[in-house]
Amino acid sequence: MTHSTVAHGEIHRVAVVGSGYMGGGIAQVLALSGATVVLADVDGERAAAALNRLIEQADRFESSGLFDAGSGEVLRQRLTAANSVEDAVASADYVTEAVFETREIKREALTRISAAAPEQAIIATNTSAIPIGELAEAVERPERFLGVHWMNPAPFIPGVELIAATQTSAHTIETVEAFIRAAGKVTARVADSPGFVANRLQFALYREAVKVVEEGLATPAEIDLVVSSTFGFRLALFGPFAIGDMAGLDVYAAAYATLAASLGDRLDAPASLTRLVDEGHLGLKSGKGFLDIDEADVPQLLSYREKAYHALSSLRRQLGPPPGL
Template identity: 65%
Template sequence: MTIKKIAVIGSGYMGGGIAQVLALGGAQVVLGDVDGRVASQSRERLLQQAQAFADAGLFPADSRARLEANLTAAGSIEEAVEGVDYITEAVPESMEIKREVLGRISAACAVDTIIGTNTSAIPIGQLAQFVSHPQRFLGVHWMNPAPFIPGVELIASEHTLTAHVDTLEALIRSVGKVPARVADTPGFVANRLQFALYKEAVLVVEEGLATPEQVDLVVSNAFGFRLALFGPFAIGDMAGLDVYASSYKTLAGTYGERFAAPDALAQLVEGGNLGLKSGHGFLDIDPEKRAELLAYRDKAYAALSKLRAELGPPPGLVG
């Protein structure tokens, strides 16, 4: 199925950013919100923002003209979803609001229209009960800010047709984003990891080990710096899983079982699979690409360091 016309329901910060990306990608996008006035105001805001982004070199020079051609505002949610191929719901992260809006959407649109929800953490299976014909419903979790963050999680419930996930994956790729299919569980992958880190960071502060400013300095200039370019498994395999296992042993001595080495990690190390240094870890990295990969890593880190120096410290934050 080819997606040509899209409704974005919820035209705030997230929904507006999603609408910009989809419209700039060539789709005809209709904004729907609590009423036509809000949707029209959001459209004008997005046009002005696109011009500002273009002036700053963040969007293509013709972005405002492309949005003017591809982005419209509807008088109601029901009007917005009429005759579209795909609907993405991007209302606030509230079960009550999503229940009402998803009910209105699925009652008003055609029965074969694909419906996506931009929930950050609510399981798709729970939201599917508010949608008629739940086989056309899935999670499409964009990251904030949508115009600039590449990743989009695709989450199918037990009801979702695989063909619809295929269609949305193709759409996401066509607008320059990076889709990843993940399981339907609270928080999915991105927010399960993100909130685990955040909780541990708060505990570090509560225990008096560092200030919030110092924690941010450590993260953004250490492992967080690496995470801008590689995921945790690639970083671990390059560092050496034996190093990780040894570190977990030290951490567990102080913090207990919650910092014990995961069984999968311990089994790999026991089997002599230490990552890149032994040719196999969690990832199957081609040993013949070892030198090339490490050269890429070093070049990428140097380029990122240069970029950060050019940008300077974030305004208002410790650099």
């Protein structure tokens, strides 16, 4: 992971409330990208312990090539621990809450944060599934509040979801988007709905995987092997709409018909997919699908796909199987 000394627009001083695995990773990313970061937790002792853990971890990551040289020293200079939530947020430009994923604990933390932070400070929650509009009720001046959903482990997963509540100002989301992108992350603005996009999709897949086990079709280990070496392999490089358009939406519609005949209407073809197929929009083979990919880009896209799959296959062979799995 790289680090920089460049400031990020209006955000220079950051407080991270909740110094566990998720909050600690966020703190590392933001400190290494140029911000001054203060950690807070239930008390100063826990925050100080987290600070030591994060610096020691950065030293290990640095020696194993996962962080750039000098990362540990950067964290020693830019990352500190506070004795309380109030002390941590008192001069912050941006506060991210990353406490335990329950409504009560998050609302309590956000109430304390918004009461103690400067009026102009932007406040974010790292909730995985709780609607942002609901949590905004605990925040004074909720126009400065939004969801910023990082993925675990934060230093290495590139994607971050940005979720505005109805009260969130355009300035707030634009400022945070620029800040998170400057930290090297890939941002996507998604609507405020339980689970947002990443977890809604992830948990839908998990539910279906558990049902496959319950039906005796495969073991958990076999399912993991199938997913990681087939469509999950492709998902490392492309999203579901790009994969579908490349495969052919008529192929997808036919597969849904077979699935629905055996498994019921929960696996019916989506209406918008059926409509596109009926209109002759089949993906790359017809020039348009869910995505509108220019015909001139198709040869380069397919060439990229083959090179990318080859490179990913080579990486998997180099890394070998995950220990214990």
